[in-house]
Amino acid sequence: MIQTLLNLTKYGLKNETYPFSIDNEKEFLKLAYESGLIGIIFESVDSSKVSASFYQALQSLFYNFIGKDNAQLALIDKIDKLFNDHEIKHTFLKGAHLKQLYPKSYFRGMGDIDCLVDKKDINKIGKLFRENGFKVSSKSEEHDVYSFKGNMVEIHRTISHSLNKKTEAFFKNPEAYLIPIKDYKYRLDYTYEGVYLLHHLSKHILSSGIGLRSLLDISIFFKHYEKEIDLNKLTNYLLSSGLDKFFEIVLYFNQVSFEITSPFLDKDFKMSEQAYTNLLNYLITSGIHGKGVDFNAMAPRTVHESKVKVLLRVLLPNWGNMKMMYPWLKYIPILLPIAYLLRWFKLVFLRTKNSFRKLSKLSKSKQDKEELKKLFNELGL
Numbered sequence: 001m002i003q004t005l006l007n008l009t010k011y012g013l014k015n016e017t018y019p020f021s022i023d024n025e026k027e028f029l030k031l032a033y034e035s036g037l038i039g040i041i042f043e044s045v046d047s048s049k050v051s052a053s054f055y056q057a058l059q060s061l062f063y064n065f066i067g068k069d070n071a072q073l074a075l076i077d078k079i080d081k082l083f084n085d086h087e088i089k090h091t092f093l094k095g096a097h098l099k100q101l102y103p104k105s106y107f108r109g110m111g112d113i114d115c116l117v118d119k120k121d122i123n124k125i126g127k128l129f130r131e132n133g134f135k136v137s138s139k140s141e142e143h144d145v146y147s148f149k150g151n152m153v154e155i156h157r158t159i160s161h162s163l164n165k166k167t168e169a170f171f172k173n174p175e176a177y178l179i180p181i182k183d184y185k186y187r188l189d190y191t192y193e194g195v196y197l198l199h200h201l202s203k204h205i206l207s208s209g210i211g212l213r214s215l216l217d218i219s220i221f222f223k224h225y226e227k228e229i230d231l232n233k234l235t236n237y238l239l240s241s242g243l244d245k246f247f248e249i250v251l252y253f254n255q256v257s258f259e260i261t262s263p264f265l266d267k268d269f270k271m272s273e274q275a276y277t278n279l280l281n282y283l284i285t286s287g288i289h290g291k292g293v294d295f296n297a298m299a300p301r302t303v304h305e306s307k308v309k310v311l312l313r314v315l316l317p318n319w320g321n322m323k324m325m326y327p328w329l330k331y332i333p334i335l336l337p338i339a340y341l342l343r344w345f346k347l348v349f350l351r352t353k354n355s356f357r358k359l360s361k362l363s364k365s366k367q368d369k370e371e372l373k374k375l376f377n378e379l380g381l
Contacts, residue, residue, distance in 0.1 A: 012040035015043075018049075021050060022049070025050060026054075038109070039108065043062075045058060072151055075151050083125075083185070088125060089117065095109075108213070113153045115154070133148060134153070139325065140325070158172075170199075171199060174188065190229055191233045197221055202246055211283055214288075222262055226262075251265040279378075319336075322336065325343070
């Protein structure tokens with residue numbers, strides 16, 4: 001079943017029809033959906049080779065992908081116009097950019113729209129968004145999250161949230177790598193952006209899980225910008241961020257899984273069959289950003305931190321995040337204990353199921369921790 005998904009994805013990327021039937025259709029549909037690959041595979045499925053009920057269910061999910069894709073593209077244009085009209089420098093990140101690189105934009109679904117802005121414009125953007133129908137969902141030190149007609153937007157102050165000192169230092173100043181496109185719209189230097197995408201991928205693998213689609217993104221990006229990537233800079237960036245081994249593993253994995261070759265992969269590089277299988281199983285179980293129903297999303301966090309530390313970070317966020325969650329703390333910091341009580345009340349009474357599910361998974365993470373520790377070592381993370 002997993003191999004069928006990989007094969008169908010290859011056919012989808014090449015815009016070719018998959019000439020075989022699909023075994024265990026119900027489980028396959030769940031797998032394809034959790035992996036975020038419906039947009040790629042649907043048009044390659046031969047309706048004469050599968051049951052009518054399966055095809056209809058797949059088609060329904062595909063139309064949902066199309067609808068969300070259209071809404072997100074329209075919202076990206078709306079944000080771009082708003083920011084240009086109000087002289088706000090902005091850079092669309094991750095999925096909002098990656099969508100443009102796939103054969104069709106709906107091949108690459110995304111949960112939210114990410115946009116990097118200057119810190120000084122945060123309040124201006126908040127006012128502008130409120131005036132234009134956006135609603136605040138949450139705030140943190142890294143980004144403010146807004147919703148607009150069911151679509152989420154993350155306005156980033158920084159991209160430097162990291163899991164080690166090397167990457168934190170490397171991504172501390174993205175402004176130095178911005179290149180103007182038109183008006184107030186910018187992009188990141190492609191070499192720097194490629195390493196940023198790799199860093200973001202590694203962060204999710206280490207903290208909450210990640211699916212096949214996010215690994216595929218890396219090879220799609222480097223394939224598209226193959227001629228624009230500066231090899232010397234890329235080598236230096238990878239070494240500076242400590243992601244050199246992980247980069248080769250991702251390229252090798254995509255070459256084996258999806259037949260996407262890359263000049264940036266050392267022709268002599270090899271990944272052991274066991275390491276490949278371990279990574280594939282992790283990605284399949286995880287689903288997009290660790291949302292697979294059988295995945296313990298708390299386990300990765302315990303590899304580098306104790307369960308107690310993980311739990312304390314959930315219960316007692318740092319001062320910066322608490323100020324974002326409860327803005328009034330900026331003016332009355334003495335009320336921090338009250339803010340913590342409000343947070344605990346919210347976790348226990350308003351998010352009861354989610355909170356207890358996380359605690360349950362945290363308590364069961366010992367065996368998962370040992371397996372993940374071995375995997376992360378194999379990945380060079």
